[in-house]
Amino acid sequence: MAEMVANRITDIGPPKYDEMWPEIIKNNYGKWLHHEILEPGVLVHVAESGDKLYTVRCGATRLMTTHMVEDYCKIADEFCGGYFRFTTRNNVEFMVTSTEKLEGLKKALAAAGNMPIGGTGHSVTNIVHTQGWVHCHTPAIDASGPVKSVMDALFDYFTSMKLPAQVRIALACCLNMCGAVHCSDIAILGVHRKPPVIEHSHLDKMCEIPTTIASCPTAAIKPSKVDDFKSVAVNADRCMYCGNCYTMCPAMPLADADGDGIAIMVGGKVSNSKCMPKFSKLAIPYIPNEPPRWESTVKAITTILEAYVSGAKRYERIGEWIERIGWERFFDVTGFEFTKRHIDDYRFAATTWRTSTQFKW
Amino acid sequence: MPTVTFKGKTYEVDEDGFLQDPESWDEDFAYYVKEEEGISELTDEHWKVIRYLQEYYKKNGIAPMVRIMTKVTGYKLKQIYELFPSGPGKGACKMAGLAKPTGCV
Ligand code: SF4
Numbered sequence: 041m042a043e044m045v046a047n048r049i050t051d052i053g054p055p056k057y058d059e060m061w062p063e064i065i066k067n068n069y070g071k072w073l074h075h076e077i078l079e080p081g082v083l084v085h086v087a088e089s090g091d092k093l094y095t096v097r098c099g100a101t102r103l104m105t106t107h108m109v110e111d112y113c114k115i116a117d118e119f120c121g122g123y124f125r126f127t128t129r130n131n132v133e134f135m136v137t138s139t140e141k142l143e144g145l146k147k148a149l150a151a152a153g154n155m156p157i158g159g160t161g162h163s164v165t166n167i168v169h170t171q172g173w174v175h176c177h178t179p180a181i182d183a184s185g186p187v188k189s190v191m192d193a194l195f196d197y198f199t200s201m202k203l204p205a206q207v208r209i210a211l212a213c214c215l216n217m218c219g220a221v222h223c224s225d226i227a228i229l230g231v232h233r234k235p236p237v238i239e240h241s242h243l244d245k246m247c248e249i250p251t252t253i254a255s256c257p258t259a260a261i262k263p264s265k266v267d268d269f270k271s272v273a274v275n276a277d278r279c280m281y282c283g284n285c286y287t288m289c290p291a292m293p294l295a296d297a298d299g300d301g302i303a304i305m306v307g308g309k310v311s312n313s314k315c316m317p318k319f320s321k322l323a324i325p326y327i328p329n330e331p332p333r334w335e336s337t338v339k340a341i342t343t344i345l346e347a348y349v350s351g352a353k354r355y356e357r358i359g360e361w362i363e364r365i366g367w368e369r370f371f372d373v374t375g376f377e378f379t380k381r382h383i384d385d386y387r388f389a390a391t392t393w394r395t396s397t398q399f400k401w
Numbered sequence: 402m403p404t405v406t407f408k409g410k411t412y413e414v415d416e417d418g419f420l421q422d423p424e425s426w427d428e429d430f431a432y433y434v435k436e437e438e439g440i441s442e443l444t445d446e447h448w449k450v451i452r453y454l455q456e457y458y459k460k461n462g463i464a465p466m467v468r469i470m471t472k473v474t475g476y477k478l479k480q481i482y483e484l485f486p487s488g489p490g491k492g493a494c495k496m497a498g499l500a501k502p503t504g505c506v
């Protein structure tokens with residue numbers, strides 16, 4: 041076939057995971073004995089052979105230029121034999137094999153100014169986040185902006201380990217929830233508050249109407265003829281502004297500067313330690329979008345964190361703390377208003393209502 | 402709206418080259434996409450897929466799922482890719498004048 045497929049290389053997959061291992065990892069793979077957190081952001085792993093691997097974890101912005109990556113490479117070349125890695129929360133880790141190199145590495149990172157050491161143990165580590173206004177077409181909020189604002193405010197928690205347990209914060213700019221907002225200790229979620237605008241004149245040309253109808257979780261969309269155009273109608277009383285129809289149909293935009301904002305959720309976790317994994321639950325239904333610093337959002341998160349620090353027992357994640365003290369107490373200690381919006385009303389809602397006389401005044 | 406002109410005819414397309422209005426499709430548009438996709442010749446097999454997609458879209462208002470398309474046309478996904486190097490969505494649906502695929506593609 042034509043040029044397009046000539047010499048085309050396909051299905052080669054990623055490079056094998058061990059190709060970029062430092063020597064010490066290659067030698068001790070599967071033979072680690074124990075590890076220790078030496079200080080915030082610094083780990084040591086000890087192998088059966090006696091080999092010691094020191095890891096320094098640095099905060100990163102996730103969205104970064106090639107220049108930033110080059111800066112990482114330079115540090116890695118100087119101290120780590122050219123090796124470094126990214127974590128599942130988009131921090132950067134540099135690894136060395138001796139304490140002398142460790143000290144040099146730490147100094148170099150501090151000198152860099154944009155490679156803060158931290159994120160280990162009972163800290164607030166990096167915020168898992170999404171595209172926001174940088175790249176996606178369905179966001180209700182930005183991602184990089186709020187993340188920068190929140191991490192600025194919580195920076196002290198990144199570089200220390202003084203929380204009862206680790207606190208995972210995640211952000212998603214729409215309820216597609218790309219990432220981890222549904223399972224994080226604190227979650228920042230972009231929400232809309234107005235139904236989609238329907239562009240009747242070209243909806244049928246750009247959209248598959250049946251797909252659009254089927255995309256609605258509350259069956260608010262039905263086919264409709266408007267001014268001789270084949271289109272759809274949205275029953276605003278049934279619409280809860282999820283924006284799923286816009287994902288399927290470009291002729292139904294719903295982003296709105298005044299309507300859009302942030303919902304805060306709390307109490308999710310993915311680990312199995314002590315209790316089962318949990319979904320995060322609604323704490324604040326709406327905070328307005330406040331670019332560029334999102335002050336109210338930052339304040340709400342700080343409030344949650346401070347209440348948690350003063351109320352939780354050691355090793356208790358936010359969700360475990362709230363379940364121990366009860367949700368009514370959570371609203372008490374944070375001062376957040378409890379509204380009808382907090383009460384689940386979707387399909388299996390009844391399973392989340394209280395069917396007991398146990399509660400605290 | 403961007404337009405493309407091919408064999409003296411002008412078509413309204415979006416930035417990815419999908420027809421803005423399925424009604425404006427004609428065979429020449431398929432030949433335009435063929436050039437764009439670097440397909441050397443439109444064979445009967447190509448036309449079988451194009452016609453099937455159009456027929457299904459007309460009847461159901463949606464593009465068929467890949468499994469339905471392969472089952473009815475008898476071409477395995479691998480063969481569809483041999484015919485349309487960009488695949489059933491960006492290749493075949495575009496050539497057939499169907500609406501651009503949406504969702505988290
Ligand atoms: S969460 Fe929504 S808006 Fe954000 S990147 Fe994912 S799909 Fe796009």
Ligand code: SF4
Pocket residue numbers: 235236255256257258259260261274278279280281282283284285286294
């Ligand atoms: S925004 Fe969500 S609830 Fe509203 S019509 Fe669209 S799909 Fe349905």
